[in-house]
Amino acid sequence: MTALPARPSLGALRRWLGGSFAPYVFIAPFFLLFVAFGLFPLLYALALSFTDWRGVRAPELIGFSNYIFLLTDQAFWESLGNSLYLWLLIVPVQTLFAVLVASLLARPFLRFRWFFRTAYLISYLVPLVAIAQVWKVLFDQDFGALNFALQAAGLSAIGWLTTPAWAKPTLALLVFWKSSGFAILIMLAAIQGIPRELYEAAALDGADGRQQFWQITLPLMRRAIAFYAVIATLAVIQMFAEPYVLTQGGPYMSTTTAGYALNQYMKYLDLGTGAANSFLLTLLVVAVSGIMLRLLRARDED
Amino acid sequence: MTTRLPTRSETASFPALTGRTLRRLNLESLALYAFLCLLALFYLYPLVWMALSSFKLGPDIASRPLSFDLSAATLDNYRLLLRNVPLQIGFQNTLIVLVFKGALTLFFCPLAGFAFAKFRFRGRDSLFSLVLATMMLPPVVMLIPLLLQMGRLGWVNTYQALILPGAVNAFSIFWMRQQIAEVPDELLDAGRVDGCSPWGLHWHIVLPVIRPALAALAILTFLDIYNDFVWPVVAVNTIRMQTLQVMLSDLYNQINNMQVGAVGANAWGQVLAASTLATLPVLALFVALQRHFIHGILSGSLKG
Numbered sequence: 001m002t003a004l005p006a007r008p009s010l011g012a013l014r015r016w017l018g019g020s021f022a023p024y025v026f027i028a029p030f031f032l033l034f035v036a037f038g039l040f041p042l043l044y045a046l047a048l049s050f051t052d053w054r055g056v057r058a059p060e061l062i063g064f065s066n067y068i069f070l071l072t073d074q075a076f077w078e079s080l081g082n083s084l085y086l087w088l089l090i091v092p093v094q095t096l097f098a099v100l101v102a103s104l105l106a107r108p109f110l111r112f113r114w115f116f117r118t119a120y121l122i123s124y125l126v127p128l129v130a131i132a133q134v135w136k137v138l139f140d141q142d143f144g145a146l147n148f149a150l151q152a153a154g155l156s157a158i159g160w161l162t163t164p165a166w167a168k169p170t171l172a173l174l175v176f177w178k179s180s181g182f183a184i185l186i187m188l189a190a191i192q193g194i195p196r197e198l199y200e201a202a203a204l205d206g207a208d209g210r211q212q213f214w215q216i217t218l219p220l221m222r223r224a225i226a227f228y229a230v231i232a233t234l235a236v237i238q239m240f241a242e243p244y245v246l247t248q249g250g251p252y253m254s255t256t257t258a259g260y261a262l263n264q265y266m267k268y269l270d271l272g273t274g275a276a277n278s279f280l281l282t283l284l285v286v287a288v289s290g291i292m293l294r295l296l297r298a299r300d301e302d
Numbered sequence: 303m304t305t306r307l308p309t310r311s312e313t314a315s316f317p318a319l320t321g322r323t324l325r326r327l328n329l330e331s332l333a334l335y336a337f338l339c340l341l342a343l344f345y346l347y348p349l350v351w352m353a354l355s356s357f358k359l360g361p362d363i364a365s366r367p368l369s370f371d372l373s374a375a376t377l378d379n380y381r382l383l384l385r386n387v388p389l390q391i392g393f394q395n396t397l398i399v400l401v402f403k404g405a406l407t408l409f410f411c412p413l414a415g416f417a418f419a420k421f422r423f424r425g426r427d428s429l430f431s432l433v434l435a436t437m438m439l440p441p442v443v444m445l446i447p448l449l450l451q452m453g454r455l456g457w458v459n460t461y462q463a464l465i466l467p468g469a470v471n472a473f474s475i476f477w478m479r480q481q482i483a484e485v486p487d488e489l490l491d492a493g494r495v496d497g498c499s500p501w502g503l504h505w506h507i508v509l510p511v512i513r514p515a516l517a518a519l520a521i522l523t524f525l526d527i528y529n530d531f532v533w534p535v536v537a538v539n540t541i542r543m544q545t546l547q548v549m550l551s552d553l554y555n556q557i558n559n560m561q562v563g564a565v566g567a568n569a570w571g572q573v574l575a576a577s578t579l580a581t582l583p584v585l586a587l588f589v590a591l592q593r594h595f596i597h598g599i600l601s602g603s604l605k606g
Binding site for chain 2: 016017018019020022023024026027029030031033034036037038040041042044045048101104105107110112115116117118119120121122123124125126127128129130131132133134135136137138142143144145148149177181182185186189234237238240241244245259262265266271274275277278279281282285286289
């Protein structure tokens with residue numbers, strides 16, 4: 001290499017960068033959009049979270065008041081509690097269920113596997129909003145098909161979407177219907193990735209189906225299970241669309257999840273508090289995913 | 303050629319194929335198929351019910367929700383729906399967002415993936431880490447910051463607000479980089495010898511080689527945009543700009559407000575008709591491109 005030219009020229013810059021400007025041009029669109037619709041909005045919102053701003057007059061600096069308000073606000077904690085409740089109803093059930101169904105679908109001589117896999121996956125693809133309408137009609141207290149069937153069987157009608165006690169399970173059932181097919185697909189792919197020879201060796205050693213499941217299938221699926229548990233947990237914390245279209249967060253806030261709680265701040269243009277709530281939620285997501293990943297990694301090592 | 307090894311259940315059941323085991327096996331598999339069929343019913347029934355009920359009148363849906371009388375089937379719901387609600391605006395807006403946002407994703411994400419996979423340039427690894435780091439940003443948390451940004455730009459109720467955020471997204475870049483890394487370097491070297499520019503390499507060599515992955519990316523992108531609800535419902539507050547999903551979410555109230563004094567059930571027929579219409583494009587595409595779908599969703603599941 002020759003000595004660097006006294007004045008930096010375009011050619012020298014190109015050589016310093018690795019010989020070509022092309023890769024920088026290729027990746028530029030992502031970074032432009034990220035700055036415009038990611039980084040800058042975040043910093044702007046962070047600044048606004050320390051102000052009282054309702055979209056009309058100039059923002060007024062109020063320090064940590066928004067954060068203090070939220071952390072002492074019963075509604076904020078209630079939304080976290082609702083999310084925790086929904087997590088309990090959704091993630092453990094769905095994960096176990098998916099492992100069970102996938103292990104049935106993976107049986108070597110199963111016929112119509114293609115049909116079952118397809119049938120289970122369709123619910124994952126259809127628009128949530130469309131199926132939420134169906135849910136509203138099926139689970140209507142006065143005219144819904146479900147209460148119709150209950151009453152035909154001599155039982156009394158249930159306020160599926162109108163009582164706080166039932167609204168959460170009804171919402172959880174919608175989430176289950178919508179996403180468990182996807183969970184099954186992930187688990188099935190994981191099982192099909194397990195080498196057949198392991199089962200053959202186990203069978204020669206006299207292990208029956210149940211033993212093979214506990215000794216081979218489950219341990220080797222641990223990564224897929226962990227992966228699904230993490231993404232499902234993050235989805236539950238951020239759940240927004242499902243309560244929006246099914247219950248509008250009600251009745252009596254019973255389905256106002258941590259994510260959906262942001263909606264009222266947007267509705268009433270209390271965006272300073274809303275921004276503060278967004279950042280508290282970010283902290284929660286980062287903390288939960290950090291803890292889960294650490295737990296799972298620790299278990300991976302032994 | 304190797305001979306086929308006996309599979310698990312062959313070896314397991316062969317030594318003791320007595321009458322009793324056979325009976326047990328049959329009972330067991332009967333229970334297995336019954337369970338799997340019930341499960342299929344659970345997933346398919348709401349969709350079938352939706353489609354069938356969309357041909358029933360509202361009061362009928364309320365009074366006989368579980369029966370379907372073919373002779374009483376009617377297209378009234380669809381007729382009323384098309385007359386009462388500007389559903390075509392929803393379809394049109396969704397189509398516009400699909401075309402432009404989809405084009406941006408399918409054009410720029412493979413390009414960035416190519417740069418990260420096949421070029422050595424200063425800062426590449428840290429820039430790529432930055433791309434990955436943006437995947438950690440929880441989308442719901444971005445809602446209020448994005449809304450604020452759109453307010454500043456004066457972009458509330460515009461197509462650019464629906465199209466630009468997330469159009470060139472980190473996950474698609476990550477996935478395309480994985481796919482393009484598998485393209486043999488010899489192919490690219492041959493292209494360079496022939497005097498291809500970086501863009502020429504991408505267009506003439508990389509894209510044709512990764513066509514199956516591109517198809518999967520296209521399907522995944524279609525699903526994401528078509529079904530997207532959260533950002534469109536926040537970014538738009540006039541009917542004129544509503545996407546199909548946003549329009550659908552508000553349909554019941556719209557129809558009820560229009561028919562003063564009507565029973566709520568009257569709107570149901572139309573809402574279910576609209577839901578059926580909104581579901582059809584996805585189902586049609588799924589039936590046509592099944593294999594790509596499953597491939598795409600599985601690859602897409604590696605997001606975390």
